Amino acid sequence: MNTTPDFDITPQDEAARAGWMYYVGGMTQDQIARDMGISRQRAQRLVSRAVADRLIHVRLEHPVAACLELEQALRRRFDLTCCRVAPSLGASADPVRAIAPIAAEEVERFLRRPDPLVIALGTGRALRATVEEMSPVDAEQHRLVSLIGNIAPDGSASFFDVIMRIADKVRAPHYPMPVPVISETAAQNALFHDLPPIRRVTDLARAADVSFVGVGQMSNDAPLLQDGFVSREELDEMQAMGATGEVAGWVYDSQGHYLDCGTNLRVGGVRIEPGRTAPIIGIAGGRSKHAAILAALRGRIINGLITDEDSARAIFAASQR
Numbered sequence: 001m002n003t004t005p006d007f008d009i010t011p012q013d014e015a016a017r018a019g020w021m022y023y024v025g026g027m028t029q030d031q032i033a034r035d036m037g038i039s040r041q042r043a044q045r046l047v048s049r050a051v052a053d054r055l056i057h058v059r060l061e062h063p064v065a066a067c068l069e070l071e072q073a074l075r076r077r078f079d080l081t082c083c084r085v086a087p088s089l090g091a092s093a094d095p096v097r098a099i100a101p102i103a104a105e106e107v108e109r110f111l112r113r114p115d116p117l118v119i120a121l122g123t124g125r126a127l128r129a130t131v132e133e134m135s136p137v138d139a140e141q142h143r144l145v146s147l148i149g150n151i152a153p154d155g156s157a158s159f160f161d162v163i164m165r166i167a168d169k170v171r172a173p174h175y176p177m178p179v180p181v182i183s184e185t186a187a188q189n190a191l192f193h194d195l196p197p198i199r200r201v202t203d204l205a206r207a208a209d210v211s212f213v214g215v216g217q218m219s220n221d222a223p224l225l226q227d228g229f230v231s232r233e234e235l236d237e238m239q240a241m242g243a244t245g246e247v248a249g250w251v252y253d254s255q256g257h258y259l260d261c262g263t264n265l266r267v268g269g270v271r272i273e274p275g276r277t278a279p280i281i282g283i284a285g286g287r288s289k290h291a292a293i294l295a296a297l298r299g300r301i302i303n304g305l306i307t308d309e310d311s312a313r314a315i316f317a318a319s320q321r
Helices: 011-024 029-036 040-052 065-078 095-111 125-133 163-170 186-193 196-206 232-240 287-298 309-319
Strands: 082-086 118-121 143-146 210-213 245-247 250-252 280-283 304-308
Touching: 011 029, 011 040, 029 040, 065 082, 065 309, 082 095, 082 309, 095 118, 095 125, 095 210, 095 280, 095 304, 095 309, 118 196, 125 163, 125 210, 125 280, 143 163, 143 196, 186 196, 245 287, 280 287, 287 304, 287 309, 304 309
Parallel strands: 082 304, 118 143, 118 210, 210 280, 280 304
Antiparallel strands: 245 250
């Protein structure tokens, strides 16, 4: 009797097997080719595909001396509670790919603590990539809370909201912020935040033991503009007032001072007050974000940073000017 399972092996199955052999089994591409009965060139392509399709998550366990030096320099320069610098992947590569595995390790480190914590989370592409890199963790002792609203202008769920995604991996109680990211009017925003369930979520977020946030730029490619949360006219107005970056939707200038205009009057969520002693860890990198990250560090909006090597070097150099 034939006991072979009745299913077709897909190219993705082959990529996963080749990636496992290479990164976990320590096999060479020649060995993989012989084992799988394929050419060495195909084995090489399958290993590359395993990483590109995120079938295999690679983490660097050996610290790189240049990155360690940058971490120490930034810690001293900005008195940081945490600083992790990932080796850059090259000028043409997306820095988020380098940052996300390092950031995932840091989030997991807090989740594995036995004492209960309140862990607050912002939104954004880097945070979403971080959650995708995380391994499942049983962390029922902790509570996860969102710092920002999760409703987009068209009424849909915000695409880069991470609270639900991380909750699936962590199996911890989680508290989303069920309000618009930016309300149409300040009065409407106040009405939302006057609701008892929303007040409980915002109170929890303000009491967070650690927060992980993205950092957005306020240049013409601002994420708030690209994602439809602000209009071109609103962005122009805030740029004229010195807008440089945003954290959890709250816009600040080059010195890390929050603006008293524009969408800051209508943001749904909790503003991180500068100078907090609890860890506020920014996860961001890339040339377009350098000014925004530096401003957040200067203003003590964030007191921790996870970034890539090129960004760390540029930010430290700019801080010396």
